[in-house]
Amino acid sequence: MPTPPHILSGSRLPVAALALVLTLAVAGLGTAVAEGPAAPPAAGSSATLPRVASVGLCADHYVLALADPGQIASLSREAVGPLSPQRDRAAAYPLNRGSAEDLLMSGAEVVVMRSWGAAATAAMAERFGMRVVRLGDGDRLADLPANLRLVGDAIGRADAGEAMAQAAERLIAAVPPQRPGDPVAAYLGPAGGTAGPGTFVDDVLVAAGLGNLTGELGRPGWGHIDLETMVLTPPDLFVLSFFDTTRPSLTVALARHSVFRDLAVDMPVLTVPGAYWPCTSPHLVDAVAHLAGELDEAGFPAATP
Secondary structure, X not given: OOXXXXXXXXXXXXXXXXXXXXXXXXXXXXXXXXXXXXXXXXXXXXXXXXXEEEEOHHHHHHHHXXXXXXXXXXXXXXXXXXXXXXXXXXXXXXXXXXXXXXXXXXXXXXXXXXXXXXXXXXXXHHHOOOEEXXXXXXXXXXXXXXXXXXXHHHOOOHXXXXXXXHHHHHHHHOOOOOOXXXXXXEEEOOOXXXXXXXXXXXXXXHHOOOEEHHHHOOOOOEEEOOHHHHHHOOOOEEEEEOOXXXXXXXXXXXXXXXXXXXXXXXXXXXXXXXXXXXXXXXXXXXXHHHHHHHHHHOOOOOOOO
């Protein structure tokens, strides 16, 4: 999809602005996160919509973003965990353990789940007349629009799904290719995990105006990078994530590592909340906007074409 010339004429800020627009759409088309926990409304406009349940964290993200509040029958227990950006709102709904019995008791007519796993649960749910919708198994930011349309259509919220899908497509189209002048980031998780080209993490880094050290080292996909490698090929900054949702011992281990401390002395360390990108979910746009904002606060000059 070609990049509109007027987007490229400035900096990465228009991309962050588009991400913010889509972020607001995620909140506005469902129930705004800022509203906090609230009891599900009585059946009204949602009475004609199918009752929907989600199995697993990624499915929770889509259902909370797209479903009418009154049609949500059940969410997974992960919906109230640390990797759920809408956990306060999710607490108002029944939670399931991913079993067919829980789904049947919830009264769900449509069940949304990941593309893999839970085969026995899916088969039993279908046996009892529930429609099972599996999210696409893509691992890229570009896979987001198709999933938004898939879930929106399945739960009777096609207009909402289409609006959010089109907003996501505008964001994706506005992302320029990585350029030589972009600052290079080393992405790290608590155990040294990293992500190269072919992952949504890499897509988010590029969308925010960053190069990816892992990609420059020729390491696509998910993997690990040791600190010694970063000494030999130092990045311009670190991007850390999931340190807010992991065991403190892992966080402390990296923070106390002498190599990391030496590198971090003269290098900005940016963070992305883990809840924004545990999977290819609507909240990837939050990660783009958040990271672009942190770059600006860190004083990096806007990238130019």
